[in-house]
Amino acid sequence: MNIEEEIVTKLSELKYHIAVAESCTGGLVAAKLINVAGVSEVLDFSMITYANEAKIKFLDVTENDINKYGVVSEQVALAMAKGIAKLANANVGLATSGIAGPSGATKTKPVGMVCFGIYLNGKCYTYTNYFGNIGRQNVRQQATQFILLKLKELLETI
Numbered sequence: 001m002n003i004e005e006e007i008v009t010k011l012s013e014l015k016y017h018i019a020v021a022e023s024c025t026g027g028l029v030a031a032k033l034i035n036v037a038g039v040s041e042v043l044d045f046s047m048i049t050y051a052n053e054a055k056i057k058f059l060d061v062t063e064n065d066i067n068k069y070g071v072v073s074e075q076v077a078l079a080m081a082k083g084i085a086k087l088a089n090a091n092v093g094l095a096t097s098g099i100a101g102p103s104g105a106t107k108t109k110p111v112g113m114v115c116f117g118i119y120l121n122g123k124c125y126t127y128t129n130y131f132g133n134i135g136r137q138n139v140r141q142q143a144t145q146f147i148l149l150k151l152k153e154l155l156e157t158i
Helices: 003-014 028-034 052-059 063-069 074-088 136-155
Strands: 018-022 043-048 092-098 113-120 123-130
Touching: 003 028, 003 136, 018 028, 018 074, 028 043, 028 136, 043 052, 043 074, 052 063, 052 074, 063 074, 074 092, 074 113, 074 123, 092 136, 113 136, 123 136
Parallel strands: 018 043, 018 092
Antiparallel strands: 092 113, 113 123
16 A cells, blocks of 8 residues: 555544645645545545745735745644645645745755645644755655655554
8 A cells, every 4th residue: 555545544544534735746745645546535625825825815824924934934834734624624734835946945945945734633743854956846746755654654643
């Protein structure tokens, strides 16, 4: 069984629902989950909120958090995860925000930096990973695998 099959199986066993908010991964996380037969039992909906305005309007991300921490930050990723879970009335919310490249980097936030937020039935988790300047598509793929692996690990503790 691959990671996404394990996730869907565990969510189904728990009778949990999941919703996904993606920025830099642009729908790849939801697409991986959708590849699994039976995902409709657990996946409510997914949203690509690439623009800051979309994060603010739909996910309860505050303009203050974006200005204070930057859109690529654990604080914003967590707000996205909580926001999508609330919007979908889901037990699990996943979110990604990062710099896939080739542009967009700053001195403190290089290309390949991705922040992740996971809301899991009332508990919150954040991560930052630096995948390096490995190309836009590779960053997106690696970020997708990373958040699915983290979710799988967290679900194994339940």
